[in-house]
Amino acid sequence: MTTNTANTASGGPVLDWAAGHGPVTGALSATTGAFAAATTGAATGMPPGWALAVGAAGALGHTIAGLRVRNAGRTVATRAACWLLGAGWTTWAMATGPLTWTALGSLAALGVGIGTANRSADLYEEAREEEAIAAAERQVAAELSAERRAIAAEWADRIQRVCGITVRVLAVEMWPTGTGFSLDAELPPGGATYDKVAKEAPRLSADARLPHGCTATASPGIDQGRVILDVTTVNVLAEERTYPDDYGPLSVLTGIPWGYRTNAEEIRTYLREQCALVVGPTGSGKTNMVHVILAGFARADDVLTFVIDLNAGSAGLPWVLPALSGDLRGPDGAPVRPGIDWLAATHEEATIMLDAVLRIARHRKTVYQDLMARANTDLLPISARIPQIMLVVDEGAEILTSTDRAMRQLAAKILEVIRIARAMGVRTVLTALGATGSVLGNLMIRREAKVRVALTGGETEGMDLSKMFPGTRGLRTDQAPYKGSGFLGTPEETAGLFKAWRILPNQIRDITTATTDRHPVLDAPSKEAAGDAYTRRWDPDRTAWMRDTTSGSDTSTGTGTTAAQTTGSGRDGLNLSALRNEQPEQGPEPDADALAARFMAEIDKTFGTTAEPGTPDRPEQRDDKPPTAPRPGLNLSALRGQGEQAPEAGPAWLADAIDAIASAGAAGMKPSAIAELVGKDRKTVRAALRAAAERGELVYRDNGPHSVYLHPDHA
Known part of the structure; x- marks a missing residue:
């Protein structure tokens, strides 16, 4: 250790005492060892035959070791000869004297011979080993080549037979x-x-x-x-794959992953200049696909996402509520930012958003002329400093084809965004319920939405793939019968089968948390053009409808008001008068009987409901008891018919079947497997399971031939 350290400090060579001998050091070690043994033996009167016996033992040992490791015969012979020659010289030197010029000269010649022979043997062994490796590789290549030749011949014959x-x-x-x-x-x-x-x-x-x-x-x-x-050759679409756990940064310039092909490789879409159209009927996994798209945009460090969903904003709420509730914290402990940058759920908010987007696009055309000139491009250079705006409109294609006047105004603004904002970094993703002529009849959609997705789920109605992917042959909806599967085509790749990942609610929360410090901010000129409409997008008065959903199911009526506000009382939750024994509290509020009567009259007028049993409208069931004043609140008649028999809970074996389904976890069990378990015929088992699902004891997941029943805890 001291020698090594000293040599290193002085800049000299570092000695590795653990290294093996090479041709030079091996020959030097053999000759010096033989000279020392001969000198010592001659001085002490050692019998010369001992050196010869030691050399013979060494030659025999190296021969056995070489045979065990399968060295070449010439290598084994060379090493055995070296031992015998060294032992022979030592024996002769001990008998005649090692300090003569003859002894020293012969020892030097012997050392050179040993070094040369060992070097030749080492080179031969290396060449032999390389040849063995090459032979193995040639054998593997020959086998693989034979397999490929067989595949080539088989498919050439098949194409000749089928295609002519x-x-x-x-x-x-x-x-x-x-x-x-x-x-x-x-x-x-x-x-x-x-x-x-x-x-x-x-x-x-x-x-x-x-x-x-x-x-x-x-x-x-x-x-x-x-x-x-x-x-x-392997159907990867049949299995469900969750969204990858890697939430690393992405860029709109390098592609956003949307799913995977049948070869299990990831698909990336490039939306810097292209718009996208996603169609899929109900139950095909379109909402999940929208979340996959939003996840990709959330991971990008040069994209801001604006979402329009006139269906109560359901597409964007999972990306906003964790931030509004304040439950989540980022890596630095600060509150997280929403996973999307703006959410519109009403016609008014959507109009405000589209007007702001149009102002941004027009302002960018003028304010960034110098930047584009310096970059020598007619496209705005997108980066984290100047992010691209991705406008996601759920069921936006239906807005474009609607005949409603208000919808036509929104449609005109959406088409204007598509028409003027490509170069300025504003692109759209539209969704629709089907690939029909009414959806694809708009020239602007067909021309700009070059990234197209058709989620079929095995559905054939309203899925005209020839209109969705013109010029592509051989696409059939029955090729993708699984939820989340379908066809995807881009300008870079022809349309083909694909499947979107399954993204779970907890993953949405994780992505929102992981990407909170990655979201860019809108550049100053664009923010100035958008004005207060953008800067006040998260004001409480504009997000009150979102915050109402976080107040809990026991206090929300689903319309933004609580039951206490509806009934005018101080009670929380629904006022179920049929299950309440105590009298309602009296107060200065408006007459409760009048409100209840007015409410029931409106229901009868709108829905044509029938009267309750025992009312004057049904004289055959009227009794002589005086009428009871209706209590305030929602009368669900929960106490009527208490003497009726409760519905059957199912056959005796159903409990064992439900326990087995619960043990199966999220994978569930097929009806055929349950029938084998309980020893009943499939028809009987299916009927009992269907009844249990209607009672809420089980959940049925319809997936064609792979349909299963799940326990509600794992649904």
């Missing part, structure tokens, strides 16, 4: 995910195009006996005489 054209497969690429492979094929001369293979994709998939959800999709090759055929 002869192709030459140039390459076969196995996907790293292990879910399929791609073929690069050369089309025959005579004008054949990739489209001839693409339109026969369903027949090719059937001929290859691919599993359900797996396809053979053709796309253009490197030139017009080539075709790329992507063949999926």
Whole structure:
């Protein structure tokens, strides 16, 4: 340790005492050892035969060790000869004297020979080892090549049989995910195009006996005489994958992830210049897809998200409420910022937002001319300092096709944003319930929304994929029967199967917390153009409807007022008069009987309800008792019919089935598995489970052939 330290300090070589001997040090060690043994033996009168015996033992030991590690024969012979030559010289020197010039000269020659022989043996062993490794690699390559040749021959024959054209497969690429492979094929001369293979994709998939959800999709090759055929062999769309736990930073310039393809690879959309259109019927996973999109925008450090959802703002509330409630704290302990930058749930707020966005776009056109000139571009350079505004309009396509006057005004503003704001960094994401002619009939949508998503969930009504993805053949809704699955096409990639991640409510809260310090702020010129409409967007008077949802289900009536306010009393919650024994408190409020009578009259007038039993409107059930004045509050007649029998709780085996379903957790159990468990026929089991689901004891998750029943604790 001292020597090493001294050498290091002086800048000299560092000695590694643990390193093995090389050709030079090995020969030097052997010769010096032999000279020391001969000198010591001659001085002490040691019998010379002992040195020869030691050398023979060393040669035998190295021979056995070399055979065990499978060294080459020449290596084993070289090392054994070195031992025997060294032992022979030592024996001779001990007998004749090691200090003669003859002894010293022969020892030096012996050392050179030992070093040269060992170096040659080492080089031979290295070459032999490299050759063995190369041979193994050649064998693996030959096996893989044989597999690829077999795949190429099989699919060339299949394309000839199904499509009627002869192709030459140039390459076969196995996907790293292990879910399929791609073929690069050369089309025959005579004008054949990739489209001839693409339109026969369903027949090719059937001929290859691919599993359900797996396809053979053709796309253009490197030139017009080539075709790329992507063949999926594992159905990754059937399983549900949650949103990735990596909440790292993103950028609109490098793409926003929206899901994954059938090869399990992540899909990224590039929305700097493109708008997006997402369609999906009820139950297809469209709301979940919107949350996936908002999650990507929240992770980007150069995007501000504005959301319009006229359906009570449900698309944006999960991204806003954690910040408004103050329950969450960021990494530095400060309150978190909302996951989106503006939320509009009413026609008035949406109009304010769109007017502000239009002012921002027009102001940016003038104030940033010098910046664009310095950057030598006609597109506003987007960055964290000048963020892009992504306007997400839930069911926005329906707004554009609505005949309502107020909606037409909103539609005109949305189309104006799409038309004038591309270069200034304002783009839109619209959603719709279906891919129909009314939705896709607008030229502006078809021209600007080049990123298109069709979530099918197996639905066929209102899903015209030929209108959604014109020019793409072989797309069928039955290829994506799972919730959250469908087709996605971008300017960079042709339309193909994909699936969106499942994003859970707790993940939305986690993303909001993790990205709170990453959200950019609106640049000063844009904020000046937006005015008070933007700076006061989170004022209490404009977010009161959001805050009402946080007051608890026992105090909210769902209309922004409490039950106490509705009835005029000081009680909290709904006033269920049928379950209350005490009399209501009297006060100076308006006459409760008059309010109740007016309320019931309005209900009868609007909904045509029938009278309660025992009222004058039903003389066959009227008794001689004096009428009782109605109590204030909502009379749900909860005490009527107490003598009626309670509904059956189900057969005796149902309790065991419910316990088994609860033990299965979030995966649930299929009816067939439950039938095997309880030993009943499937028809009987299905009827009992359906009745239990109606009573709220179970939850039914409809997923086609993979439908399951879950316990409410795991739903």
